[in-house]
Amino acid sequence: MAELLKGQRALVTGGGSGIGRATCKLMAAEGAQVAVVDLSEDAARAVAEEISAMGYCCDVTDYPALQSCVSQAAEAMGGLSILFNNAGSSAICRVHDWPQHEWDRIVKLNLSAVFYGIKAAAPLMLKGKGGAIVNTSSISGVRPAAGEAPYAAAKAGVAALTCVAALEYGPSIRVNSVSPGMVRTAMTEPMFETFPGIEADLATRAALKRIGEPEDIAAAVVFLCSDMARFITGQNLVVDGGLTLHGSAVDGALDRLEILLQDTIQAPPAAPR
Ligand SMILES: NC(=O)c1ccc[n+]([C@@H]2O[C@H](COP(=O)([O-])OP(=O)(O)OC[C@H]3O[C@@H](n4cnc5c(N)ncnc54)[C@H](O)[C@@H]3O)[C@@H](O)[C@H]2O)c1
Numbered sequence: 001m002a003e004l005l006k007g008q009r010a011l012v013t014g015g016g017s018g019i020g021r022a023t024c025k026l027m028a029a030e031g032a033q034v035a036v037v038d039l040s041e042d043a044a045r046a047v048a049e050e051i052s053a054m055g056y057c058c059d060v061t062d063y064p065a066l067q068s069c070v071s072q073a074a075e076a077m078g079g080l081s082i083l084f085n086n087a088g089s090s091a092i093c094r095v096h097d098w099p100q101h102e103w104d105r106i107v108k109l110n111l112s113a114v115f116y117g118i119k120a121a122a123p124l125m126l127k128g129k130g131g132a133i134v135n136t137s138s139i140s141g142v143r144p145a146a147g148e149a150p151y152a153a154a155k156a157g158v159a160a161l162t163c164v165a166a167l168e169y170g171p172s173i174r175v176n177s178v179s180p181g182m183v184r185t186a187m188t189e190p191m192f193e194t195f196p197g198i199e200a201d202l203a204t205r206a207a208l209k210r211i212g213e214p215e216d217i218a219a220a221v222v223f224l225c226s227d228m229a230r231f232i233t234g235q236n237l238v239v240d241g242g243l244t245l246h247g248s249a250v251d252g253a254l255d256r257l258e259i260l261l262q263d264t265i266q267a268p269p270a271a272p273r
Pocket of ligand 1: 013014015016017018019020037038039040043058059060061086087088089090109136137138139140179180181182183184185186187188
């Protein structure tokens with residue numbers, strides 16, 4: 001393995017699973033010290049143990065907690081030069097059916113927490129030699145599908161926030177985002193289980209004829225954090241195997257879910273005669 005991140009000090013949110021976990025592992029393999037941050041203490045600790053790193057339990061939607069976690073991690077590592085704002089999740093529902101609190105929760109997790117991460121980390125990075133920030137956006141922000149309102153809006157917001165931060169922090173800090181396509185993780189597993197056949201369908205539609213693995217996204221993140229990407233900032237890199245060349249990834253998911261729910265609700269009870 002080359003040492004693309006030799007001497008770097010990185011913090012990864014949502015590092016306990018999926019894309020975050022794969023990125024922590026690749027960053028460590030490429031020579032970086034890594035702070036693994038996750039809502040799940042067990043997950044953060046397990047990944048930290050795998051790579052002999054420090055694990056931190058923190059809710060990224062709680063700004064004071066995140067600020068304290070970022071400061072602690074930077075102190076323990078002797079500085080901070082890479083931030084991967086990656087924690088996130090979603091659900092599917094029709095626009096007017098989203099409960100307001102769910103809208104607020106999803107936007108806070110996928111967009112506000114990215115702002116919180118930059119707010120907490122940028123001053124520390126500027127105190128050092130600068131560095132690189134990568135934020136996780138999504139193809140849902142680039143090519144939204146029905147059913148994804150708060151998630152798609154938040155992820156599109158992440159791409160815009162990335163541009164603003166790139167303008168403000170250059171030349172010291174480069175700021176980019178990645179937009180993963182459909183990747184096999186704990187977040188997407190329920191969809192594959194609910195709709196058998198969807199994986200094969202997605203793979204057929206993707207130019208590269210498969211869905212993504214967490215390592216596919218980790219490779220792009222490490223590239224963006226490395227000196228190989230030294231002239232790249234303010235960009236949103238779509239990493240989807242060519243899936244959105246045809247349209248959005250979860251087109252039809254809302255319709256399928258509503259049909260499924262209707263069938264469940266409308267299944268006629270055994271009528272007493
Ligand atoms: N999997 C995909 O197909 C896909 C596609 C596009 C974008 N994404 C994005 O990639 C990122 C990672 O998703 P993943 O697929 O690896 O999912 P995942 O569920 O495997 O991992 C997400 C991690 O984030 C953590 N997390 C959730 N809420 C948190 C909080 N409030 N504070 C701290 N940690 C929290 C979870 O505990 C989990 O470990 C997310 O931002 C997601 O929106 C995923």
